[in-house]
Amino acid sequence: MAEPVPLGRRREDVIAVGPVRRRWFDGDATLACLAPIRTFVRECTAAAECDAEATADLVQAVDEAATNVIVHGYRGDGPIEVEFELDQDRVAVRLLDEAPEFDVTTVPPPDLSIPPLERRPGGMGVHLMRTLTDDLRHRPRPGGGNELTLIRDRRARGASGDANDGRERR
Amino acid sequence: MRIETRRDGSTWILSLAGELDASNYTYLVDAARDAKTQGARAMVIDLGRLTYMGSAGLVALHSVGLILAGIEPPGGAAGFDALLQYSGDVPGHRFREVLKLASVPPVVERVLSRTGMAALFELHPDAESAVASVG
Numbered sequence: 001m002a003e004p005v006p007l008g009r010r011r012e013d014v015i016a017v018g019p020v021r022r023r024w025f026d027g028d029a030t031l032a033c034l035a036p037i038r039t040f041v042r043e044c045t046a047a048a049e050c051d052a053e054a055t056a057d058l059v060q061a062v063d064e065a066a067t068n069v070i071v072h073g074y075r076g077d078g079p080i081e082v083e084f085e086l087d088q089d090r091v092a093v094r095l096l097d098e099a100p101e102f103d104v105t106t107v108p109p110p111d112l113s114i115p116p117l118e119r120r121p122g123g124m125g126v127h128l129m130r131t132l133t134d135d136l137r138h139r140p141r142p143g144g145g146n147e148l149t150l151i152r153d154r155r156a157r158g159a160s161g162d163a164n165d166g167r168e169r170r
Numbered sequence: 171m172r173i174e175t176r177r178d179g180s181t182w183i184l185s186l187a188g189e190l191d192a193s194n195y196t197y198l199v200d201a202a203r204d205a206k207t208q209g210a211r212a213m214v215i216d217l218g219r220l221t222y223m224g225s226a227g228l229v230a231l232h233s234v235g236l237i238l239a240g241i242e243p244p245g246g247a248a249g250f251d252a253l254l255q256y257s258g259d260v261p262g263h264r265f266r267e268v269l270k271l272a273s274v275p276p277v278v279e280r281v282l283s284r285t286g287m288a289a290l291f292e293l294h295p296d297a298e299s300a301v302a303s304v305g
Contacts, residue, residue: 031193038189038222056277063224067192110285124225124285131284 020048020086029070029080037066037082041093044084048091050154057132058093061150064125065095065104073099073146091152098145103138104129171220173201181304182210183272183297187219195230199243202234211268213238214300218273223281231291235265266292270300 024040026033041062045055062082069080074097081096107126129136135151171188182205186198202213213234217223233243271291274282282288294300 031191034191034193034224035189056280059222060224060281063191063222067224067226071192124228124287128225128281128284 020044020084022047022084024082024084025079027079028077029066029074030077031067031070033070033080034063034066037080038063040082041084044093045091045154048084048086048154050091054091054152054154058091058150058152061129061132061152062093062095064129065148065150068104068125069095069097069099069146073097073102086154089154091154093150093152095148095150096141096145098141101140101144101146103146104148105136105138171197173197175201175205177205177210178301180209180211181214181301182212183214183216183301185216185219185297189222190220190227190230191222191224192226195226198227198230199233199237202237206237210238212270212304213268214270214272214294214297214304216272216297216300217275217278218296220275220278223278225281225285227278227281228285228287231269231271232265232287235269235290238265238268265290267305270294270303272297272300 022040022044024037026036038059041059042055045058050058066080066082070077079098081094083092083094083096085092085094104126109130110124110127129150133150133152135149137149137151139147141147171186171190171194174185174187176183176185184198184201184205190198198215202210205213215231215234236243269291270293271278272294273296274293279288282291292300292303294303
């Protein structure tokens with residue numbers, strides 16, 4: 001098994017390879033880090049000239065993803081790294097953690113046909129991540145942890161109003 | 171997030187400002203519990219000054235409905251345990267009659283509509299009309 005690579009120590013993280021590539025890292029991320037992560041994403045989307053809708057979608061999707069890592073993955077605190085990268089019109093935001101491996105793309109979608117009163121409001125975070133992005137990809141990190149990539153066009157919208165039709169691609 | 175509380179008879183108006191997320195959603199649950207303890211029979215949540223709401227806000231709003239129904243939401247004030255353990259069953263209780271949302275901004279409306287949870291609440295353009303709608 002490959003040795004774990006500590007977050008925040010990887011050499012390639014500090015190499016700028018595109019017009020917009022930025023990184024946010026906290027070695028002991030807690031729920032108090034959600035606001036700074038949203039601020040980071042907003043600063044990145046501004047630099048990448050994302051439109052208002054893409055910005056709102058990315059901020060929310062990343063916030064839900066980070067919440068999942070802290071609440072379900074660490075159940076407390078742990079290192080989180082957020083990488084933002086723009087390639088052409090495609091934004092990719094990667095969340096890296098050292099939490100137990102868990103592929104959020106396998107979480108079944110909520111049954112929206114169930115009356116809201118009978119539905120669990122918890123668990124809507126993954127549903128939002130799906131519908132607010134064009135693509136959602138998970139892969140385990142070598143040595144442990146997760147890498148979740150959220151992809152969203154910085155401008156275009158789907159005709160349905162949802163960026164993602166609910167299907168993830170690996 | 172800041173919460174301002176005022177009352178109109180037995181209806182309590184909770185006005186939220188700032189960002190509502192998983193780090194602070196229990197503040198709203200606690201404020202609703204306090205209001206219920208002090209005699210609130212209905213609540214209006216004025217969301218007009220919220221600049222962000224994550225899915226934890228849905229849990230908070232649902233929890234307020236539970237509290238109004240006399241049901242203690244799982245997890246209580248014990249941080250994010252509520253997100254882990256939450257079960258939303260409220261047999262026979264109708265939120266819309268006692269829990270009204272006012273001045274819903276686009277940042278909240280998008281979460282309510284995308285999750286299908288908008289139907290759970292009665293939405294009003296402002297707090298005054300929401301208060302007037304309480305029977």
